[in-house]
Amino acid sequence: MTATRNQAYAHLSRWILLVLLGLYTIYNLGPILWLMISSLKSRADLFAMPPKLVFEPDFSGYQSVFGVGAARDSASSVGVFDSLMTSVFVSTVGTTVAVFLGTLAGYVCSRFEFRGKGDFMFFVLSTRMLPPVAVLVFYHMMFARLGLADTWLGLVLIAVFVNVGLATWIMKGFFDGVPKEVEQIAIVNGYSRIYAFLRLVLPMVKGGIAATAGFCFIFAWNEFAFASILTTTRAKTLPVKISTASGATGIEWTQICAAGVVLIIPVLVFFYLIRRHLLMGMTFGVLGRR
Amino acid sequence: MARIELRNLSIRFGAFKAVDDVNLSIGDGEFVVYLGPSGCGKTTTLRAIAGLVDATSGDILFDGRRVNELRPSERNIAMVFQFVSLYPHLTIAENIVFPLRARGVARAEIARKLDWVTGVFRLGDELRRYPGALPPGARQKVALARAVIRDPAVLLLDEPLSAIDEQFREEMRWELGHLQRELGVTTIYVTHDQREAMSLADRIVLMNHSKIVQVAEPDRIFFEPASVFAGQFIGSPSMNLVDLVPVAGGLRLGDSTVVLGAAELPSGIAGHGRPVRLGVRPRDLRLVDGEGHALAVDDTFAVGRERFFTFRIGEAILQGTDHRRAGGGEGRVRFVPEGLMFFDAESGLRIAGGGRPA
Ligand SMILES: Nc1ncnc2c1ncn2[C@@H]1O[C@H](COP(=O)(O)OP(=O)(O)OP(=O)(O)O)[C@@H](O)[C@H]1O
Numbered sequence: 001m002t003a004t005r006n007q008a009y010a011h012l013s014r015w016i017l018l019v020l021l022g023l024y025t026i027y028n029l030g031p032i033l034w035l036m037i038s039s040l041k042s043r044a045d046l047f048a049m050p051p052k053l054v055f056e057p058d059f060s061g062y063q064s065v066f067g068v069g070a071a072r073d074s075a076s077s078v079g080v081f082d083s084l085m086t087s088v089f090v091s092t093v094g095t096t097v098a099v100f101l102g103t104l105a106g107y108v109c110s111r112f113e114f115r116g117k118g119d120f121m122f123f124v125l126s127t128r129m130l131p132p133v134a135v136l137v138f139y140h141m142m143f144a145r146l147g148l149a150d151t152w153l154g155l156v157l158i159a160v161f162v163n164v165g166l167a168t169w170i171m172k173g174f175f176d177g178v179p180k181e182v183e184q185i186a187i188v189n190g191y192s193r194i195y196a197f198l199r200l201v202l203p204m205v206k207g208g209i210a211a212t213a214g215f216c217f218i219f220a221w222n223e224f225a226f227a228s229i230l231t232t233t234r235a236k237t238l239p240v241k242i243s244t245a246s247g248a249t250g251i252e253w254t255q256i257c258a259a260g261v262v263l264i265i266p267v268l269v270f271f272y273l274i275r276r277h278l279l280m281g282m283t284f285g286v287l288g289r290r
Numbered sequence: 291m292a293r294i295e296l297r298n299l300s301i302r303f304g305a306f307k308a309v310d311d312v313n314l315s316i317g318d319g320e321f322v323v324y325l326g327p328s329g330c331g332k333t334t335t336l337r338a339i340a341g342l343v344d345a346t347s348g349d350i351l352f353d354g355r356r357v358n359e360l361r362p363s364e365r366n367i368a369m370v371f372q373f374v375s376l377y378p379h380l381t382i383a384e385n386i387v388f389p390l391r392a393r394g395v396a397r398a399e400i401a402r403k404l405d406w407v408t409g410v411f412r413l414g415d416e417l418r419r420y421p422g423a424l425p426p427g428a429r430q431k432v433a434l435a436r437a438v439i440r441d442p443a444v445l446l447l448d449e450p451l452s453a454i455d456e457q458f459r460e461e462m463r464w465e466l467g468h469l470q471r472e473l474g475v476t477t478i479y480v481t482h483d484q485r486e487a488m489s490l491a492d493r494i495v496l497m498n499h500s501k502i503v504q505v506a507e508p509d510r511i512f513f514e515p516a517s518v519f520a521g522q523f524i525g526s527p528s529m530n531l532v533d534l535v536p537v538a539g540g541l542r543l544g545d546s547t548v549v550l551g552a553a554e555l556p557s558g559i560a561g562h563g564r565p566v567r568l569g570v571r572p573r574d575l576r577l578v579d580g581e582g583h584a585l586a587v588d589d590t591f592a593v594g595r596e597r598f599f600t601f602r603i604g605e606a607i608l609q610g611t612d613h614r615r616a617g618g619g620e621g622r623v624r625f626v627p628e629g630l631m632f633f634d635a636e637s638g639l640r641i642a643g644g645g646r647p648a
């Protein structure tokens with residue numbers, strides 16, 4: 001009697017859970033789906049009322065984003081492809097530099113004691129907690145003075161700045177996970193510390209480096225606040241371009257939606273690749289150990 | 291091979307003394323086991339001998355020569371740690387020959403050594419595999435192989451077996467002891483495990499609170515513990531302790547009615563003049579059918595073939611062995627005179643009793 005009632009409850013709560021999850025999924029994925037569909041619609045189809053579910057796909061948006069085909073010529077599309085290139089370049093270089101610096105700093109913080117280490121670690125982390133808006137004006141002035149405003153170099157510096165602290169913390173976590181005996185054995189046997197670091201420790205954290213690079217790339221790729229105010233015309237990253245895109249004939253919706261989809265792709269790819277390590281990497285790398 | 295000497299060795303980390311004025315001399319080819327509770331400074335001593343941590347004061351000598359300033363790589367030592375520190379991206383063979391690669395040993399020589407050491411540890415089938423594919427016990431064998439392949443003068447082992455399954459550990463312990471004797475390499479072995487210490491050591495160095503408590507052969511440390519700490523740390527089940535109260539005709543156990551008379555006490559103990567504690571191992575505290583003290587037995591239980599009993603004196607619960615015949619009567623408690631040890635209650639040092647059984 002009670003057994004069947006319990007079963008009924010279990011059944012019911014299962015259904016409620018499924019419905020809630022379904023709603024949550026629609027809430028999250030709905031806009032993305034809408035974006036994807038819109039990126040393939042011609043202007044006429046986009047504004048059709050009631051919305052068209054069946055339509056002739058229009059690839060002009062993607063063509064302009066990737067700088068191919070007829071759309072390249074129209075005055076309105078100038079810049080989206082350039083923004084994509086800017087974003088790719090800035091994120092790649094910024095990530096490389098940030099991960100390089102973060103790996104070295106993370107190793108030092110994991111293995112050596114030095115005066116003010118706690119303060120240093122906190123300072124490094126605080127660069128990530130800082131609300132960008134608070135200091136934007138000063139960055140703007142500083143970059144303008146230094147001639148860095150509206151340049152790729154300026155954007156790369158920003159990408160490094162927003163990431164190096166995070167990279168240091170995550171990498172320190174991964175290094176903490178490598179027993180210090182790994183180097184000690186090498187040192188006792190006459191290898192140098194540099195050798196131990198490069199040839200023994202680094203290979204043991206290469207997964208961690210990849211994950212860190214992934215995170216940094218995403219943050220650099222998504223960075224909007226700094227980029228929006230430090231770039232005006234020439235060097236515009238894709239997020240900035242999307243937010244300001246308008247052409248002679250008004251807002252180019254198809255093109256913007258296509259750019260939006262392109263913007264999402266690296267994020268999807270990265271999280272798909274690390275989906276299994278995600279929870280572990282986050283907790284072990286960032287929160288685990290001291 | 292080398293003699294090792296520690297002279298007034300102290301190691302500080304900030305205000306904390308991890309090793310406090312330690313003196314020790316270890317003979318060539320000797321197997322010394324460091325034993326002591328967690329945090330007492332065993333690993334730190336080992337690391338100082340290896341040169342991985344600097345002595346704050348005092349000297350470390352190898353064959354009479356001061357090595358404090360020598361780099362770890364110049365001391366001709368090999369280490370094995372509790373945590374397996376193999377390199378996961380190198381094969382087993384590459385891991386084992388790692389120490390030889392550093393000093394540019396010729397290829398043929400490397401191959402010959404590898405052959406020898408894999409024979410000793412029976413690792414022949416594993417050479418091309420990676421550490422991740424091996425169980426922890428086998429990985430530790432690889433770490434040992436890596437340590438001995440370069441003929442070190444000193445072998446430093448920091449709890450090398452404690453991460454291994456009980457069953458495999460016994461086997462490894464036996465092999466390790468055998469190998470050490472064969473190589474004749476001076477060995478310092480750190481452990482928490484007194485059984486490991488007793489079975490492997492030529493001498494045991496017992497440490498507590500950064501100081502050496504006693505250095506002695508396993509037998510002697512068991513039968514003649516220097517202090518209450520040594521007596522309680524070694525031996526299982528552990529030694530019973532009771533305060534003794536001087537009364538007419540002898541010494542009374544705590545607030546019980548049991549009085550140890552002249553027949554049970556070593557000479558001179560009554561005249562010690564300061565508070566005394568009695569230490570007695572369960573094997574020397576017996577519940578028998580014959581003569582003995584009348585005491586209320588709390589509980590009896592058996593561990594396999596051995597039977598035990600417990601009784602209380604004040605707060606303390608004492609444990610002894612039950613020697614009554616099956617279905618025997620109430621029994622009486624007998625203190626085996628040779629097994630009684632007397633400690634100064636304040637300093638904890640042994641003042642009388644103890645000694646090897648005849
Ligand atoms: N680099 C260091 N900095 C500060 N304190 C340290 C350092 N290394 C060790 N200690 C401290 O020194 C004390 C002794 O440590 P040690 O590792 O020698 O103990 P141990 O006897 O090996 O203990 P265990 O049995 O737990 O391994 C501990 O309290 C430890 O916290």
Ligand SMILES: [Mg+2]
Nearest residue numbers: 332333334448
């Ligand atoms: Mg230790």
